[in-house]
Amino acid sequence: MQKMFFKTVEQEQRYNEIGQLADKFAKRAQKYDQEGSFPVENINELKQAGYTTLTLPTEFGGKGATLYEFVLLHERLAQGCGSTALSIGWHVGIILDLATTRPWPKDKYAAVMAKVNEHALLNRAATEAQTGSPTRGGKPQTTVIKEHNYWRISGRKIFTTMAPVLDFFLVSAAIDGDDKIGEFLIPRDTQGVRIEETWNSIAMRATESHDLILEDVKIDEDHLLEIVSARPKQKANGWLLHIPACYLGIAQAASHYAIKFASSYQPNSLNHTIIELPNVQRQIGEMELELKHARHFLLSVADKWDQLEDKTITIPDLAAVKHVVTNTTIKIVDKAMRIVGARSLSENSPLQRYYRDVRAGLHNPPMDDATLHLLAQSAITSFTDKVEKKQG
Numbered sequence: 001m002q003k004m005f006f007k008t009v010e011q012e013q014r015y016n017e018i019g020q021l022a023d024k025f026a027k028r029a030q031k032y033d034q035e036g037s038f039p040v041e042n043i044n045e046l047k048q049a050g051y052t053t054l055t056l057p058t059e060f061g062g063k064g065a066t067l068y069e070f071v072l073l074h075e076r077l078a079q080g081c082g083s084t085a086l087s088i089g090w091h092v093g094i095i096l097d098l099a100t101t102r103p104w105p106k107d108k109y110a111a112v113m114a115k116v117n118e119h120a121l122l123n124r125a126a127t128e129a130q131t132g133s134p135t136r137g138g139k140p141q142t143t144v145i146k147e148h149n150y151w152r153i154s155g156r157k158i159f160t161t162m163a164p165v166l167d168f169f170l171v172s173a174a175i176d177g178d179d180k181i182g183e184f185l186i187p188r189d190t191q192g193v194r195i196e197e198t199w200n201s202i203a204m205r206a207t208e209s210h211d212l213i214l215e216d217v218k219i220d221e222d223h224l225l226e227i228v229s230a231r232p233k234q235k236a237n238g239w240l241l242h243i244p245a246c247y248l249g250i251a252q253a254a255s256h257y258a259i260k261f262a263s264s265y266q267p268n269s270l271n272h273t274i275i276e277l278p279n280v281q282r283q284i285g286e287m288e289l290e291l292k293h294a295r296h297f298l299l300s301v302a303d304k305w306d307q308l309e310d311k312t313i314t315i316p317d318l319a320a321v322k323h324v325v326t327n328t329t330i331k332i333v334d335k336a337m338r339i340v341g342a343r344s345l346s347e348n349s350p351l352q353r354y355y356r357d358v359r360a361g362l363h364n365p366p367m368d369d370a371t372l373h374l375l376a377q378s379a380i381t382s383f384t385d386k387v388e389k390k391q392g
Helices: 009-035 040-048 067-078 082-101 106-117 238-264 278-307 311-345 350-363 368-391
Strands: 122-125 143-147 150-160 168-175 181-187 193-196 210-220 224-228
Touching: 009 040, 009 067, 009 082, 009 350, 040 082, 067 082, 067 238, 067 278, 082 106, 082 122, 082 238, 082 350, 122 150, 150 168, 150 181, 168 210, 181 210, 238 278, 238 311, 238 350, 278 311, 311 350, 311 368
Parallel strands: 122 168, 143 168
Antiparallel strands: 143 150, 150 210, 168 181, 181 224, 193 210
16 A cells, blocks of 8 residues: 555554554464355454444444545455455444444443444345345335334345344335335344345355344334335444445555566476566556556545535545456456466466455445446536536
């Protein structure tokens, strides 16, 4: 990482500390991927390092990190293990989202954040097989019924990332007899909560994003956190930049691996390593150009999000960052594999894991088609406003 991106000495120090952990995680990543097992050891070390409270407000004992610092560190973490980074990114990102928006009742928010400061982990469980991504606006099939002073919830959620170690699930459910949708806090140890091990993806295998099963789960009345819309309004979800940051880190790791290979590989047809070949240097240059483009775009938008009071202004740019970075990382890994050649397809090579993992980015929100539609509407509205202003 170039020093130009560090704003403070403390940021650089934190970056280096995360880098040391990431380098350790890189040595375990292949094992977790092959087994499809969750990297519990990595998560525990992140807890001890304070990463799980990175964006927790200082008033609750956290570090109160900005979005800029979060994505800066998160890219470095992902260079070690993509599954670990994507998993913990949801927790750290949601904590930042809650710190920014404060949508919950004060007492409940304070109580949960106190648990987070004690290393509790949380994630949203919103996606369902029948509705697809919650960003599309489908109404949850998971239902909740009010009985006296408590709620009963039943349903199934898919893609519950980090399922093996979550302490709290933030579950969206349709309120029976009402058109409203609520988000509910469900502690892991609540009766009727179980995890069904369904995760069999070839990408991000170690995230163990299993199904969450809720069978007549009873929770207290105050576990209703907020009422949400069935058709989500456009929000400046800066915290979702943990997604492109993760895939950018994987692409950087692929580039490093390819350069290391090219620096050491010398076929007997040459009297030097292949890194001296013009074609190899061209591809390395192209990878570096793509990495710079993606990183500058990512960090500049994160910085703007932090600074602007009206964060809705950043909505088109937030979506554009995700589109550009995730699609760019696929190109970078492909170039790295071309440099390494057929060896990159070996199960012993991390490149085949990077290749599988970066493609998962295409299926994280927001989706490419939604982003392009949003950008088109933004451009059209901007143009129309200018024309009307001139005519007026």
